[in-house]
Amino acid sequence: MTRVFDEDLETGFATRAIHAGQRPEPLAGAIMTPVYLTSTYVQEGLGQNKGYEYARGKNPTREALERNVAALEGGRHGFAFSSGMGCVDSIMKLFSSGDHIVCGENMYGGIFRLFDKLLGNYGLTFSWVDTRDPQRIADAMTAKTKLVFVETPTNPLMRICDLRAAADVAHRGNALLLVDNTFSSPYFQRPLEFGADMVYHSTTKYLNGHSDMIGGIAILNDDDLAVRLQFILNAAGAVPGPFDSWLALRGTKTLHLRMPRHDANGRQIAGWLAERLGEDKVIYPGLESHPQHALAKTQMSGFGGMISVELGTKEKANEVLSRCRLFSLAESLGGVESLISHPASMTHASVDIARRTQLGITEGMIRLSCGVEDVGDLLADLEHAFHVV
């Protein structure tokens, strides 16, 4: 008898992380989902197949990842894409020329670039608002608004959006709520439980966790929306390869082991930085000094490893960056290794300077992605790097 993990069974997060979406491979019973390196599937006869026709539409390795992350987010359907941006681009194909989208003003830099420089050319219109205040979302909505799109915590300013309030506002206007959950991962925050209609991730970050692939994934509950997104996925084809899917799936199996360590290291380092530089210079939702700490606690069960620090000038930022040895200077986040970056010239370089300044993404800001190394070693590295400021 084939053992199949019963996804309807009430199980804990760790059990789901390890088992959900996985089925023993039928030929030999391999415990691990194979990397199905195939472009097509042999058909038994005309119109007769095992549910797989061509690998753009479906691949068993990709499917295992989709079912696994869907189970972690508490959603029914998952769709994996070749990158976080490819995922958002495909989601946007659910909408048509003339539709309006309300977005957070402090989204990941690439979202602004995609919407402002590309999708605007296809007749979609966007309003950028401060999603810390649900009233601002409501005020920006029009009869044409089809989607409210928020990120929480935001990158790199760590602003929090009240998910339940945002869902209420969106639904009152007959719009959907889409949430970028990349920074928290489903281990610390599950937006569908707060009323969001769709969640997406850059799987490149915490879900994969080992900085060795690029990918995206969307999770949702509504069956009709799922049919439409599967159609777009197959029609537009921004799908991940089976090996990248397999790497992400290997990553999610240890999400529940990695996240508490990212969180513990993040809290300790944020506390150290706040003491060293002053509370107002350190932005981390886990610090009591964070203006939305109380709200963050109601929808996040931990705060992870992302910390932003204001150093005042680009020169100081540069000095600190260049003195780090364990924290590597690089874009991206969420891997086991610690990274440090300069948002103004790296992740948010595509946002023009006037907008960046207005948002508060200054030239003196650096962003840390605390990995899962020994925290004493990370602190010693920062001690050395911050010696100059």
Ligand SMILES: *Cc1c(COP(=O)(O)O)cnc(C)c1O
């Ligand atoms: C990296 C990132 C993205 C984009 O994902 P890619 O996999 O790089 O295309 C989107 N949102 C957030 C919050 C990210 O950190």
